[in-house]
Amino acid sequence: MAAAGGGRSMLGSMLLFTVVLSLQEVYRGKLASSELFTILGGFTSSLLFLFSLTLIGNLQESSGTKSSWGAVVIAEIIALVAASTVHRVCITTCFLFSAGLLYEMNKISGYMHSESKSKRH
Numbered sequence: 001m002a003a004a005g006g007g008r009s010m011l012g013s014m015l016l017f018t019v020v021l022s023l024q025e026v027y028r029g030k031l032a033s034s035e036l037f038t039i040l041g042g043f044t045s046s047l048l049f050l051f052s053l054t055l056i057g058n059l060q061e062s063s064g065t066k067s068s069w070g071a072v073v074i075a076e077i078i079a080l081v082a083a084s085t086v087h088r089v090c091i092t093t094c095f096l097f098s099a100g101l102l103y104e105m106n107k108i109s110g111y112m113h114s115e116s117k118s119k120r121h
Contacts, residue, residue: 042093
């Protein structure tokens with residue numbers, strides 16, 4: 001049953017990654033037109049980081065390997081390359097938003113793991 005949930009999560013993150021990347025490329029000119037839209041472009045690229053990290057993590061877990069910081073680095077490189085196609089300021093804002101998302105995901109993960117350990121004992 002857990003494998004099916006991981007498969008759904010992997011498929012969902014792949015679809016969301018594709019949709020967000022497509023929309024970001026279609027509206028690339030609009031996202032580079034003003035300061036506020038450039039920040040929004042960095043945020044959408046950080047969403048690409050989130051979706052690609054979920055995809056890579058699920059792929060590693062389904063193949064039996066343990067997820068590590070390598071997955072974070074690969075997902076960040078993917079997001080930064082996508083951000084660079086919009087505007088160079090998007091690279092910086094993407095990195096900052098991605099760091100915030102990674103911090104929050106780590107907090108949620110720690111909370112979920114501690115909760116699951118307390119239920120077992």
